[in-house]
Each structure stands twice: as C-alpha cells, then as structure tokens.
Amino acid sequence: SQTIHQWPATLxxxxxxxxxxxxxxxxxxxxxxxxxxxxxxxxxxxxFYSVGIGQISSEVPQNLSASRPQDRQFILSSKKLLLSDSxxxxxxxxxxxxxxxxxxxxxxxxx
Amino acid sequence: DAKTTQPNSMESNEEEPVHLPCNHSTISxxxxxxxxxxxxxxxxxxxxxxxxxxxxxxxxxxxxxEDRKSSTxxxxxxxxxxxxxxxxxxxxxxxxxxxxxxxxxxxP
Numbered sequence: 001s002q003t004i005h006q007w008p009a010t011l012x013x014x015x016x017x018x019x020x021x022x023x024x025x026x027x028x029x030x031x032x033x034x035x036x037x038x039x040x041x042x043x044x045x046x047x048f049y050s051v052g053i054g055q056i057s058s059e060v061p062q063n064l065s066a067s068r069p070q071d072r073q074f075i076l077s078s079k080k081l082l083l084s085d086s087x088x089x090x091x092x093x094x095x096x097x098x099x100x101x102x103x104x105x106x107x108x109x110x111x
Numbered sequence: 112d113a114k115t116t117q118p119n120s121m122e123s124n125e126e127e128p129v130h131l132p133c134n135h136s137t138i139s140x141x142x143x144x145x146x147x148x149x150x151x152x153x154x155x156x157x158x159x160x161x162x163x164x165x166x167x168x169x170x171x172x173x174x175x176x177e178d179r180k181s182s183t184x185x186x187x188x189x190x191x192x193x194x195x196x197x198x199x200x201x202x203x204x205x206x207x208x209x210x211x212x213x214x215x216x217x218x219p
Contacts, residue, residue, distance in 0.1 A: 043209050043210060043211050043212065044198075046208055088152075090154045099145060099157035100147070100157060101157065104154060105152075105154045
C-alpha cells in the first residue's frame, strides 16, 4: 500500500534561518507531488507541484523553493525564513486522475 | 480556473443525514468533482470523487446534477467524528486548488 511520510511534525525557527522540509512517498512510482500551506484559520494554498523528477511548478512567488531529487522525494526549502512563512505545511501525492493523499503536516512557527 | 461555491458553515444533528451542497457552474467536461474533509490540526482526507454519475463509498455518497453544475455530498448518518471542514474541488490536471470549504458542526 502507498504511504506518505512528512517530517518534522513541528518546527520552531528564527527569522532569517534556513528551512528544509522533506516528504517521501512509498508504494507508488512517478506520482504527482504537491506542497500546500495553510495559515492559521485559513484555507489551503498550493505552493508547488511536480509531475516528475526535476520538474517543479511554482504557484506563488515567495522566498520558498521546492526540489524533487528523486522520484518519490519532494523537498521544500527556504534560504531565509520570514515571519509570514509560519503555517501548516502539507505534502500530498496523487496518481494521475485519482484522489490526493496528504501527509500529516508540519506546523512551522517562525519567531 | 474553474471555481466552486459552498456555504461557509452548516449544522447537523448526530445520527441524521447531512447534505453538503456545492455549485460549480463553470465546470468543464473533463473536470472531476472531488470532496475532501479536514479535521482540526490534520491534513485533508479524501472522501469521494466523480465525473458524471453518482458515486457511493463507505464514507459518503456523491450526487451530481445532470448538467454537472452542482453536486451534493451526502453523509447518511452524521457522527460527532464527521465534524470537519468539507472541501468541494474541481480537478482535471495537476494543480488542485482548495477554496474555503464548509465547516460542518455536528450536535449531539
């Protein structure tokens, strides 16, 4: 069966520090991968999606970036965090045409 | 992008059926209708999806209007654990976008 792993569960980082969130999927090959962010009390915002290794589409210009170095690995990064980067970050995967499966999320607080 | 419209909130009594509406008047022929729900502090959970015909699974039923411009998610017997935000989304490519959803409150 397919599983998605996302870590860490919570993270507190100072302003200006770097960020690296990792997401891996097991039990499937060539999935579509996604990063979403949810600010407190708000809806989900699509940040990046990837249809294959090295293929990244960015939805919102900001100081975040994403990479897909392997088929089932998706990484969200920042060189310098801002206070506004705080939120609940969710990774998801899908097989084309099917539903999305979300990870358990990372709650990031920038202080 | 095709958009959906849902009520901000709804209430239901426990053990009663719940009908959650969604309007998607600009739906295209290749858009699938997806429903997800999100419990507090968790990621969204897939509920059901369909294209033209009504769909049933162990969680819910999806009723799709004949013109596909609206759909209804049906929870046959609401439980307290069904209290969540329910999202109706149109999906036909690789970038599913969530709206504000409907916050369902279930009263005991």
